[in-house]
């Protein structure tokens with residue numbers, strides 16, 4: 191089954207005012223018409239788009255790619271008719287007819303209309319009227335209207351192509367919408383759930399609301415495409431005779447030192463492994479094998495700089511890191527800020543995105559017996 195969309199955009203938008211017809215006004219980074227066209231171009235079930243325009247509007251419409259431009263008429267239904275005639279040479283099975291002034295039409299609404307056409311000659315989205323309805327005269331309420339069974343009509347309105355073309359050919363004109371044309375020809379039209387956000391920009395106040403909703407949607411899409419990765423690292427080094435330890439790039443005088451092939455900076459090693467972990471790229475031992483003599487006694491910032499560079503080359507920025515050192519002694523608190531600053535220099539990351547904290551293990555286990563120091567770290571990476 192093939193489905194084409196006709197987007198009617200030949201109106202003058204008199205109620206919306208402004209210097210150019212409403213469909214060519216810029217909102218959320220694009221013209222209203224371009225947003226509407228994109229909604230249909232992004233829909234996998236729509237294979238062809240006709241954009242019906244006023245002959246004076248080529249300057250606005252010509253830059254919109256991937257659509258066939260057709261000149262509309264003096265009324266909405268004349269414009270729809272022109273769009274339908276343009277499709278006859280390569281007729282689709284189904285056609286969706288949509289107001290250009292509804293740029294917030296969702297994938298869900300488009301799909302539901304197409305889906306309903308498998309069971310019905312026509313289908314259109316609508317919302318039940320939920321407010322009380324009044325008749326008014328001279329600024330006063332003159333009566334009430336039962337809202338039972340009343341709906342607010344939206345677009346796209348979908349039909350089998352041959353049916354709606356015949357219905358328009360037979361219609362005298364001045365229909366409110368294509369459902370009216372279809373019903374005049376005896377076609378059944380199913381109601382599918384409309385969408386409050388599928389508003390029609392009609393008056394000046396509608397632009398701000400439509401723009402806010404479009405920006406929210408763009409933000410959500412961006413967030414859902416955002417690649418956020420978390421990695422964790424863990425390392426342990428045993429004590430041996432010595433007079434200082436290196437922890438997170440800071441030399442701390444101590445009555446023991448940590449044993450290792452490099453400078454045994456256990457905090458920096460756990461952190462480096464957290465970044466490799468987020469990148470799913472092995473661990474520090476794979477990048478810098480302990481069997482390789484060139485890393486003997488090496489300062490561990492070499493490893494951390496390598497992991498940070500790798501993240502950047504793969505298109506990630508590091509959002510924050512959190513390092514925990516586990517030992518009875520030395521006391522970490524007095525050095526924590528210096529450690530955060532040292533890591534900040536090495537990583538090019540703001541200090542307030544770097545956490546270094548410590549805990550004892552209540553004299554339990556190897557850290558509790560002061561046989562060594564353990565460290566855990568996490569790193570969050572965000573795809574650019």
Ligand SMILES: Nc1ccn([C@@H]2O[C@H](COP(=O)(O)OP(=O)(O)OP(=O)(O)O)[C@@H](O)[C@H]2O)c(=O)n1
Pocket residue numbers: 198199200201202203204205206213242262263264265266269270288289290291390391392
């Ligand atoms: N001769 C016309 C008149 C209307 N339309 C389209 O039909 C839809 C109807 O929406 P509406 O808000 O009535 O648009 P306008 O006619 O442009 O607005 P106004 O009545 O305020 O001038 C719009 O997409 C409009 O561009 C059209 O293609 N051709």
Ligand SMILES: C[C@](O)(CO)[C@H](O)COP(=O)(O)O
Pocket residue numbers: 266289342343344345366367368390392
């Ligand atoms: C087709 C329509 O969008 C249904 O709500 C609407 O009837 C067209 O706009 P108008 O303001 O009634 O011209």
